[in-house]
Amino acid sequence: MARSSAGTSHPYKCTECDWKTAKWVGRCGECQQWGTVVEVTEKTGILRSVVPVRIAADRAARPIGDIATTSAVHWPSGINEFDRVLGGGIVPGAAILLSGEPGVGKSTLLLEVAARAASTGQRVLYVSAEESVSQVRMRAERTGALEPLLYLGAETDLATVLGQVEAVQPDLLIIDSVQTVSSSEVDGLAGGPAQVREVAATLIKAAKSRGHSVLLVGHVTKDGSIAGPRLLEHLVDVVCTFDGDRQTALRFVRAQKNRFGPTDEVGCFEMTGEGISEVPDPSGLFLSRSTTIVSGTCATVAMEGKRALPVEIQALVVPSTTPSPRRVTVGLESSRVAMILAVLERRAGVSLSPFDVYVSTVGGVKLSEPAADLAIALAVASAVEDVPIRHDLVAFGELSLAGEIRPVSLARQRGSEAKRLGFGTVIDHDHSNLLQAIGASMMAGGAARARHQDVAKAQGASASGKKAAGGRGQSSTKLAAVAELNPPTDADSWYVPDGS
Secondary structure (H helix, E strand, C coil), X not given: CCCCCCCCCCCEEECCCCCEXXXXXXXXXXXXXXXXXXXXXXXXXCCCCXXXXXXXXHHCCCCHHHCCCCXXXXXXXXXXXXXXXXXXXXXXXXXXXXECCCCCCHHHHHHHHHHHHHHCCCCEEEEECCCCHHHHHHXXXXXXCCCCCEEEECCCEHHHHHHHHHHHCCCEEEEECHHHCECCCCCCCCCCHHHHHHHHHHHHHHHHHHCCEEEEEECECCCCCECCCCHHHHHCCEEEEEXXXXXXXEEEEEEEEECCCCCCCEEEEEEECCEEEECCCCHHHHCCCCCCCCCCEEEEEEEECCEEEEEEEEEEEEECCCCCCCEEEECXXXXXXXXXXXXXXXXXXXXXXXXXXXXXXXXXXXXCCHHHHHHHHHHHHHHHHCCCECCCEEECCEECCCCEEECCCCHHHHHXXXXXXXXXXXXXXXXXXXXXXXXXXXXXXXXXXHHHHHHHHHCCCCXXXXXXXXXXXXXXXXXXXXXXXXCCCCCCCCCCCCCC
């Protein structure tokens, strides 16, 4: 371990939060970041006094009303879904950071961006620090990304990358990735906090001075955060995440920070054998294509940024063979589903204790917003009663522990998207409570009563059957009464819920 300089009581400090310590540690004791504690040298000491500098007239501060405004001019990258997230396109001189897990398709997406931008007349320099130029060329041939204005380079030294920029004079510079490029002027290995900070700051400074845009690829840690110092996210103008389930071909680009546009837009892509393609209308990806009407399914409308995505919830209820019934969820938060099951049993009289409950989303999409509560509850109730929900019905709303249905954000946009896709009925907060919503969602008013009669006949068959049928009989009695008071409306009826 290196010896500390004379007169320094805390020779090590964290590059993230300036936490100081007398000895080196792998993890900061203040911000809990790994690999950010470095040795303090004389050059990094804090000056105790600063001499004021005389300000020239052209740099003097002026009243905000006297400053002329300029609007950011975007040029399209050629990929509409990517431009949607960026706020309309790429701004000259902008620094964009794209992060994602290994293997999600970051390099494939950026190679497509490079090819599309080059096809529009922009000069693009793609620098890969992880692959050779021949490997990138092979991928470009497979995806059809061979463009005359697309230049490839394989460099890991920062000075060499800057030399390539001077030689090519690109309109767009793509670095894949910022963690694998290093500078000889800074100590430490590539990917370390000091190296990442120096590389990013130098590339961004060059982009601002020359006027070309720079797109940096960033790795992520195990917890999903961007690897490297937090300063990296502050240096860039746009921070985008590229994520998706590896079991499915669907990918999403989201903006976490955007100085030139909104942060609530989402770009949808699909990975194919020929590369990556846009999905301008993903509405039908998360709905079952089966024409058979079965119980335990209910559609909802989720929001990905400003984009409304209809998603089908599927539930399956079977008698449990273990003392502790199973609760299995796919694509949904298990704790939230457990709460919804408790509300169903306590407020709607749906007996679930004798059964294993399985709840899943179609297409592997992950839902975490409370707006899906009502659809989950209706799907489970439909599975318990073995009564199908009307095929033209969609439901969204947050459930309270009292069984009330609360309004959700962007309700009008959700309803409009459901209408566009042919859903004729919406169940939302206009139904005062969960029990009323369950009764209104059943396909026929007498179906629940017929189910109750079948269960009542089977109660004396066996002891185990008596236990299972008793739970369903209890819930069927309560739901039958509600269904009688709330008969299904005409399939052609439609209303758009109030609120936004």
